[in-house]
Amino acid sequence: GAGVSQSPSNKVTEKGKDVELRCDPISGHTALYWYRQSLGQGLEFLIYFQGNSAPDKSGLPSDRFSAERTGGSVSTLTIQRTQQEDSAVYLCASSQSRGWTDTQYFGPGTRLTVL
Amino acid sequence: AQKVTQAQTEISVVEKEDVTLDCVYETRDTTYYLFWYKQPPSGELVFLIRRNSFDEQNEISGRYSWNFQKSTSSFNFTITASQVVDSAVYFCALIFTGGGNKLTFGTGTQLKVEL
Numbered sequence: 476g477a478g479v480s481q482s483p484s485n486k487v488t489e490k491g492k493d494v495e496l497r498c499d500p501i502s503g504h505t506a507l508y509w510y511r512q513s514l515g516q517g518l519e520f521l522i523y524f525q526g527n528s529a530p531d532k533s534g535l536p537s538d539r540f541s542a543e544r545t546g547g548s549v550s551t552l553t554i555q556r557t558q559q560e561d562s563a564v565y566l567c568a569s570s571q572s573r574g575w576t577d578t579q580y581f582g583p584g585t586r587l588t589v590l
Numbered sequence: 591a592q593k594v595t596q597a598q599t600e601i602s603v604v605e606k607e608d609v610t611l612d613c614v615y616e617t618r619d620t621t622y623y624l625f626w627y628k629q630p631p632s633g634e635l636v637f638l639i640r641r642n643s644f645d646e647q648n649e650i651s652g653r654y655s656w657n658f659q660k661s662t663s664s665f666n667f668t669i670t671a672s673q674v675v676d677s678a679v680y681f682c683a684l685i686f687t688g689g690g691n692k693l694t695f696g697t698g699t700q701l702k703v704e705l
Contacts, residue, residue: 506691508691508692508693510693517695517696517697517698518681518683518693518695518698520692520693520694523690523691523692525691530690531690531691531692533690533692534692564633566635568635570691575685575687575689575690575691576623576642576685578625578637578640579637579693580637581627581634581635581636581637582634583632583633583634584633584634586633
C-alpha cells in the first residue's frame, strides 16, 4: 500500500514568510508525528498526534510553529515568520495505533530552505 | 536522561566486506524499544528492525544481523558481504515508557561501500 507522503518535497522561502508543510499518513494509521532533521541538531521530535489531538507538543521550538490534523488523517505543520535557523528537513511519520511501542514509518520529508 | 550514542560518524568499506555499526543507549526505564532505520541518499527513513527490552534474542535477516546486549546497553548492527546499495546513513533510535511516543535518535553513522 501507499506509504507516508509529504508535500512539497522542497520549499524555498524568504525570511519572514509563513510556510505550510503537509503530511498524508498511511491509511488507517491513527498516530502521526513530525520530526526535524538539521545538521546541527540531528533528528528532533516536534509533535505527536493521536487522531486530531496533540497530546505531546513538547518539541515545537517556538510559538512560531504550530500543527493541526483534520479528519484523523492529513496534518499541516505551519511555520510563521520563518527564520534562517528553521532551514531543515521536516519529516513526518505515522504508526498504526495509540501504542507507544508501534513502529513509526516515515515519509520522504520536506526540505525547507529559508533565505 | 535517555540517550542514544553512535560513536562512528563515518565508515568506509570495500564491497563484500562485513561491517558492524555500533549503538549504545542510556535509559532508566526497564521497558523500552530499540530501532534501526536506514536513510539512503533519497532521504526517506526506512525502518529495518525493532527489539523490545525483554527480548535479547539476536536476529538475522538475510545479510543483516543485530546483536542486542542489555548488559552493555548495546544494540549493534552488522551487514555481511556489504554492497554498494547499502551506502546510507544508519540511525539507531530508542523509545521508552516514560518518553511519550517520541523516538530518540542517535546522530547516525554514514556508511560508504565502495567497489
